[in-house]
Amino acid sequence: MRKTKTLLAEFTAREGAEGEVSRLIQEYADRVRDEEGNLAFEIYTKTAFPRAFWIFEVYRDEAAFQAHLKAPYGGPFNKALAPLIEEDASVLTFLDAVD
Numbered sequence: 001m002r003k004t005k006t007l008l009a010e011f012t013a014r015e016g017a018e019g020e021v022s023r024l025i026q027e028y029a030d031r032v033r034d035e036e037g038n039l040a041f042e043i044y045t046k047t048a049f050p051r052a053f054w055i056f057e058v059y060r061d062e063a064a065f066q067a068h069l070k071a072p073y074g075g076p077f078n079k080a081l082a083p084l085i086e087e088d089a090s091v092l093t094f095l096d097a098v099d
Helices: 018-033 062-069 074-084
Strands: 005-012 038-046 049-059 091-095
Touching: 005 062, 018 038, 018 049, 018 074, 049 062
Parallel strands: none
Antiparallel strands: 005 049, 005 091, 038 049
16 A cells, blocks of 8 residues: 655745735646646645645655646745745655544
């Protein structure tokens, strides 16, 4: 049985950039969701702090995740996002299901 690759990507939009960040991540999500190995790509903001974005991602397996990382639209997305967020890049937390 293949193990899915699951992660949480977090970042904080700079003050006033929330709308642009939301637009960028939604456009990016449409492309990621079309990837063969993507099982989930869900975007959340924190209710008490809507500039905090959390993206829950699930890929079929490690190979599907690696294919996602090599997608040609990932680099341009990250380049556009970088000046709009407080962190240097998305903070990634990899998750394992509890069986």
